[in-house]
Amino acid sequence: MKSALSALGAGLLFGAGLLVSGMANPAKVIGFLDLGGHWDPSLALVMASAIAVSWLGVRFAARRTECPVEEGPANTGITRQLLGGSVLFGIGWGITGFCPGPAVAALGLGFWPAAIVVLGMVAGLWVGKPKTGAAAGPATATG
Amino acid sequence: MTIAWAEFTPWHSLAGGLLIGLAASVLLLANGKIAGISGILGNILQRSGAEPWRLAFVAGLLLSPLVLLPVLSQLQPSALVTPQFSIADLLRLLAGGFLVGLGTRMANGCTSGHGVCGLARLSPRSLAAVLTFMLAGFVTVFLWRESFGLPL
Numbered sequence: 001m002k003s004a005l006s007a008l009g010a011g012l013l014f015g016a017g018l019l020v021s022g023m024a025n026p027a028k029v030i031g032f033l034d035l036g037g038h039w040d041p042s043l044a045l046v047m048a049s050a051i052a053v054s055w056l057g058v059r060f061a062a063r064r065t066e067c068p069v070e071e072g073p074a075n076t077g078i079t080r081q082l083l084g085g086s087v088l089f090g091i092g093w094g095i096t097g098f099c100p101g102p103a104v105a106a107l108g109l110g111f112w113p114a115a116i117v118v119l120g121m122v123a124g125l126w127v128g129k130p131k132t133g134a135a136a137g138p139a140t141a142t143g
Numbered sequence: 144m145t146i147a148w149a150e151f152t153p154w155h156s157l158a159g160g161l162l163i164g165l166a167a168s169v170l171l172l173a174n175g176k177i178a179g180i181s182g183i184l185g186n187i188l189q190r191s192g193a194e195p196w197r198l199a200f201v202a203g204l205l206l207s208p209l210v211l212l213p214v215l216s217q218l219q220p221s222a223l224v225t226p227q228f229s230i231a232d233l234l235r236l237l238a239g240g241f242l243v244g245l246g247t248r249m250a251n252g253c254t255s256g257h258g259v260c261g262l263a264r265l266s267p268r269s270l271a272a273v274l275t276f277m278l279a280g281f282v283t284v285f286l287w288r289e290s291f292g293l294p295l
Contacts, residue, residue, distance in 0.1 A: 001195075002173075003173070003174050003195065003196045004195040004196055004198075004199040005199070006169060006170070006173035006174055006196075007170060007173075007174055007176070007195075007196035007197070007199040007200040007203070008199040008200065008202060008203040009169060009203065010166045010167075010169040010170040010173075010174075010178060010200055010203065011166070011199065011200040011201060011202060011203020011204040011205075011206075011207070012166075012203040012204075012206065012207050012210060013162050013163075013165050013166035013169065013203075013207075014162070014163055014166035014167070014178060014200075014203070014204055014207070014255075015203060015204045015205075015206070015207025015208065015211075016159075016162050016207050016210075016211055017159045017160065017161070017162030017163035017164075017165075017166060018159065018163065018207075019159070019207060019208060019211055019215060019218075019219060019222045020155055020158055020159040020162060020211075020218055020219050020222075021152075021155055021156050021158070021159020021160060021162075021163075021219070022152060022155060022156075022159070022219050022221045022222055023159065024208075024222055025221055025222055025224065025225055025226070026225070026226060026295055027225070027226040027295045028150070028221060030284060030293060030294055030295045031147055031150055033280045033281055033283070033284040034284050034285075034288065034293065035144060035281045035284075035285070036144055036281070036285045036288075037144065037145075037285075037288060037293070038145055038147045038150075039144050039145065039146055039147055040146075040147040040150040040151055041146065041151055042150070042151055042152050042153070042155075042156045043156070045153055045156035045157055045160065046156045046157075046159050046160040046163070047160065047254075047258060047259065047262075048160065049156065049157045049158075049159075049160025049161050049163075049164065050159075050160035050161070050163040050164040050167070050259045051160075051164070051258075051259055051262045051263050052160075052164065053160070053161055053163075053164020053165055053167075053168060054163075054164045054167040054168060054171075054259055054260060054263035055263040056164075056168065057164065057165075057167060057168025057169075057171050057172060057263070058168075058171065058263050058264050060168070060172065061168075061171045061172050061175075064172070077268070078267065078268055078271045081249050081250070082249075082250050082251065082268060082271060082272055082275075083250075083271065083272075083275050084249060084250075085245070085246045085247065085248065085249025085250030085251075085272075086246060086250045086257075086271075086272045086273075086275035086276040086279065087246070087275060087276070087279045088242045088245055088246030088249065088279075089242065089243055089246030089247050089250060089253060089276045089279070090246070090275065090276035090277065090278065090279020090280040090282075090283060091239075091242050091246075091279055091280075091283045092238075092239040092240065092241070092242030092243035092244075092246060093239075093243060093254075093276065093279075093280045093283075094279065094280040094281075094282075094283025094284045094287065094294065095235055095238070095239040095242075095283060095287060095294055096235065096236055096239030096240060096243070096294070097226075097294065097295050098239070098240070098243065099180075099243060099247075099253050099254040099255075100180040100181040100184060100243065100244075100247060100253045100254070100255070101180040101204065101253070101254065101255050103240070103243070104180065104184075104201065104204045104205055105204055105205070105207060105208060106208075106225070107205060108204065108205040108206060108207060108208040108209060109208040109222070109223075109225070110208075111225045112228075113225075113228040113232065113236050116233060116236040116237055116240065117236050117237075117239065117240035117243070118240065119237065119240060120236065120237040120238065120239065120240025120241040120242075120243070120244065121184070121240040121241065121243050121244035122184070122188065122244060123240075123241050123244060124240065124241040124242060124243060124244020124245035124246070124247075124248065125181065125184055125185040125188055125244040125245070125247070125248050126188055126244075127241075127244075127245055127248075128185075128244065128245045128246075128248030128249050129185065129188065129189060129248065
């Protein structure tokens with residue numbers, strides 16, 4: 001119960017961050033991806049700020065032992081699957097302006113195109129699911 | 144390339160990023176989990192992975208607009224001004240969403256899992272993923288704009 005409450009709080013904070021930064025608006029994201037055109041650097045600052053704060057969280061968590069991080073990357077190598085998957089993700093991101101977090105937050109905003117993206121996304125996640133059924137133990141997907 | 148100064152929102156971006164970083168830290172410190180949205184969604188799809196913390200996190204993400212709605216027009220008006228899509232965009236949204244789902248599942252992470260959490264953990268794997276999907280995104284938008292005009 002306590003773990004669900006903190007996770008709910010984290011989800012609310014995460015969504016608030018996406019909304020405040022404007023990242024739940026796909027036009028803003030496309031503005032960032034339009035590097036060769038009229039470039040809006042906002043997304044880079046969102047990432048930088050989020051990474052800096054998370055880095056502090058990671059440092060702090062590393063000093064505590066009572067709550068070890070259970071989930072970590074399943075595979076530490078830079079594989080063809082990692083790069084190929086990232087290319088596919090980048091293409092989908094580029095043609096819609098949505099990545100998974102903003103798609104869910106924009107769905108909560110009642111924005112219908114986000115519902116279509118989430119539908120496609122769920123199908124893609126399903127098709128690409130690990131073949132072993134029981135995933136790969138506790139250390140599976142992180143993103 | 145020109146910088147879109149009129150659209151650039153540095154303070155909102157920094158503040159939003161701070162909230163996202165706080166969210167990732169809360170999940171890490173209180174739950175020992177990585178705030179990777181594609182991974183959380185993917186695991187929920189498998190019955191065994193639909194744990195309460197994952198469902199609660201997604202519920203929070205979905206409910207955040209509702210909670211913020213009263214102040215959102217002051218905080219970030221552009222969050223509410225969403226671009227116009229038409230029915231003709233349906234296939235593109237569906238196909239794009241599919242690629243996002245399949246790609247992030249193959250790569251074990253997206254903008255949050257690799258981009259925020261992975262880079263914060265100084266993971267070389269995440270850096271490779273982020274550089275790759277950013278480059279793919281830049282190239283896709285460039286090619287799309289050259290062929291059909293900006294996607295949005």
